[in-house]
Amino acid sequence: MEWTELVEKAKESGVGKTVLPDGNYKLKVEGTKYRDSSGNPQLIVEYSVVGGPYNGDKVTDFLTFSEKAAGIAIEKITSAGAGPDFFAELQTVSGRTVNQIGVDLIAGRLFPSGKVFEVAAKEKGGRNNFYIRSAV
Secondary structure (H helix, E strand, O other): OHHHHHHHHHHHHHOOOOOOOEEEEEEEEEEEEEEOOOEEEEEEEEEEEEEEOOOOOOOEEEEEEOOOHHHHHHHHHHHHOOHHHEEEEEEEEOOOOOOOHHHHHHHHEEEEOOOOOEEEEEEEEEEEEEEEEOOO
């Protein structure tokens, strides 16, 4: 493994990220990226906190598209604005299978840079779970 890879792995694991206390926050999308997580497509959403004592702090959310995490991923993208038409488009664009093409469409359409969400954060095991309440 190269040093740059080691640093990237540390970032992905949450080093240097804020773990927010339970509560409601506004989060602004700073960027997204795709990765394979144990054979499953995963969307990583990087946010910054808007306002309050954590203003500007960076947090990360992970949407894993697997059988085990299906309910969580679908809840998040539905809360972000996906409706029946969007899911029909996903079927058409990605060839009916969950893959990077579909995850990239989710990232671009629902989590574009600069979009702000009101979320509820719950801390669990040193990480945050984010529940999207609405887009601002």
